[in-house]
Amino acid sequence: xxxxFRQWGFGWAILGAVFITSPLxxxxxxxxxxxxxxxxxxxxxxxxxxxxxxADVVYLGERHDSAADHAAQLEIxxxxxxxxxxxxxxxxxFQRPFQPAIDRYLAxxxxxxxxxxxxxxLERWGFPWEFYAPFLRFAQANDLPVLALNAPAEITRQxxxxxxxxxxxxxxxxxxxxxxxxxSNEDYRDFVAAAFGAHGAHxxxxxxxxxxxxxxxxxxxxxxxxxxKTANPNTQVVVLAGNGHVIYGHGIxxxxxxxxxxxxxxxxxxxNPINFFEEEGGAIADAFWYSE
Numbered sequence: 001x002x003x004x005f006r007q008w009g010f011g012w013a014i015l016g017a018v019f020i021t022s023p024l025x026x027x028x029x030x031x032x033x034x035x036x037x038x039x040x041x042x043x044x045x046x047x048x049x050x051x052x053x054x055a056d057v058v059y060l061g062e063r064h065d066s067a068a069d070h071a072a073q074l075e076i077x078x079x080x081x082x083x084x085x086x087x088x089x090x091x092x093x094f095q096r097p098f099q100p101a102i103d104r105y106l107a108x109x110x111x112x113x114x115x116x117x118x119x120x121x122l123e124r125w126g127f128p129w130e131f132y133a134p135f136l137r138f139a140q141a142n143d144l145p146v147l148a149l150n151a152p153a154e155i156t157r158q159x160x161x162x163x164x165x166x167x168x169x170x171x172x173x174x175x176x177x178x179x180x181x182x183x184s185n186e187d188y189r190d191f192v193a194a195a196f197g198a199h200g201a202h203x204x205x206x207x208x209x210x211x212x213x214x215x216x217x218x219x220x221x222x223x224x225x226x227x228x229k230t231a232n233p234n235t236q237v238v239v240l241a242g243n244g245h246v247i248y249g250h251g252i253x254x255x256x257x258x259x260x261x262x263x264x265x266x267x268x269x270x271x272n273p274i275n276f277f278e279e280e281g282g283a284i285a286d287a288f289w290y291s292e
Contacts, residue, residue, distance in 0.1 A: 055267040059239045061246035068291040069271040070131045092241040093125045094148035096174040151220035160213040175220045188250035222255035
């Protein structure tokens with residue numbers, strides 16, 4: 001279960017229209033039935049890129065252990081920045097208490113090695129640093145904000161063990177208030193249960209608490225994005241998160257939309273998808289993006 005959780009990056013999101021950039025692309029509907037790469041499109045200036053270029057928030061769903069996914073993310077970010085330098089990068093890989101360390105790195109006050117140490121990256125995330133270092137380097141070189149999105153692991157672990165009712169006081173310092181943690185989506189709950197084989201779990205595993213922890217993770221990332229967009233309405237936010245957080249309309253984007261309203265435009269891209277998806281009567285994403 002832990003391996004599946006980390007590989008797919010659980011937590012998951014909403015969907016939408018058209019798209020995609022660079023070297024290979026197709027619609028989500030076309031890509032659903034096959035992992036074969038479609039015909040190449042001309043360039044990132046293709047008409048399909050217009051939807052992404054004009055979105056308020058862009059989600060780039062990844063497999064955390066895929067170098068190809070991270071290379072695609074960087075290419076898309078570079079293309080978007082070339083069109084509009086007013087851009088921020090939001091990362092699931094960093095937890096909110098460590099935002100000051102990221103800010104110090106971006107300001108040139110600490111080294112990259114110090115950033116890794118001060119964010120406890122290796123302990124709290126653990127995938128190879130070089131998968132994510134290029135985004136921090138690009139942000140520093142181009143004076144872009146970087147958002148640490150994630151809830152503290154201590155809090156999500158506590159919820160998974162003891163439930164939301166166990167939280168009090170300072171536990172809410174980096175996460176939304178209890179009233180904003182919406183666990184009412186039964187489809188999402190079933191999806192989480194199926195993804196982790198939870199219905200067959202034994203021992204002291206509690207699906208209600210596990211799902212509450214998952215939703216708290218989503219809501220925290222959504223709150224961080226929404227707060228930044230409220231303060232910086234003209235800045236495009238590009239979110240790097242696990243595929244689980246950006247498919248089927250369950251995870252981050254619908255919770256951002258709930259906070260900011262229907263006028264917000266969001267576009268979701270799943271990178272290099274494989275056949276672990278199943279249709280639920282709706283689009284998985286706005287588009288699939290294939291690396292060569």
